[in-house]
Amino acid sequence: KAGVTQTPRYLIKTRGQQVTLSCSPISGHRSVSWYQQTPGQGLQFLFEYFSETQRNKGNFPGRFSGRQFSNSRSEMNVSTLELGDSALYLCASSLTGEIYNEQFFGPGTRLTVL
């Protein structure tokens, strides 16, 4: 069974631009979560989607948004990029997202903002 895939793996943008990252969950998984990892803040939860609905949201500004499609694939968008948005963005999929289901992570997208 294929794992979680994320595209692109690496991305370089400049301040003020916007970016869209993509995540394809494991087949059959309907929950997709997004996390940001930086050296200073560690791994932080961004949001979680299930059946195209956002169920949970972390403490990030409105510049960070996401969506999920009917095939469970998900995208996240960051508008008006700032230097501090440079990070590893990780996507995780789970059968239902409930606490008894483990989450499986993708390899991440490394975003660099210049």
Place this chain on the structure above:
Amino acid sequence: DAKTTQPPSMDCAEGRAANLPCNHSTISGNEYVYWYRQIHSQGPQYIIHGLKNNETNEMASLIITEDRKSSTLILPHATLRDTAVYYCIVRVGHNDYKLSFGAGTTVTVRA
């Protein structure tokens, strides 16, 4: 969410068992204990999880104390590839779809 406390780092000899402690003294009855690890620059990898009973899988064993205030992850025969940051996470009972990562324990397996 129940908070967890882990030692910042520990060393382990290759081939020996690695015992990773985690304190979660404020855990509630419906909260699960999860362990993940992250090898440098990769996405976190699920290891094991449990509620009350001890659990074992092909990667590790999870020992949860009877009062559930602490747990220990056991890697039975550590290899160099087990060098990673290990995260102990407690998930609440309902409507919690996220993992709250702390700083974790940096485990270094030495030959």
